[in-house]
Amino acid sequence: MRGAIDVSHPNDNDERAHFGTEFSVFDRFFVRGGYKYNYDDQDFTFGAGANVPLGGSAVYDYASHYDILQIVHRISVNLSFCNRL
Secondary structure: OEEEEEEEOOOOOOOEEEEEEEEEEOOOEEEEEEEEEOOOOOOEEEEEEEEEOOOOEEEEEEEEOOOOOOOOEEEEEEEEOOOOO
């Protein structure tokens, strides 16, 4: 289990904070949740991911939740290959 907190105070905007946590199962499957404080169109977020070995490593991530645009979905794929001599 991991947790994170990020707070920013820009000169030209209100202070914002991000809180999040991640649970992993055998370092292969991940479930994430978080909260964004002081945003107009976002609050709770959730996501899931998988780390699948395919000769190298492939990480698949999914995340979603906006108040105004409720059908927004973010999907990412990260591929890395290692040359072993």
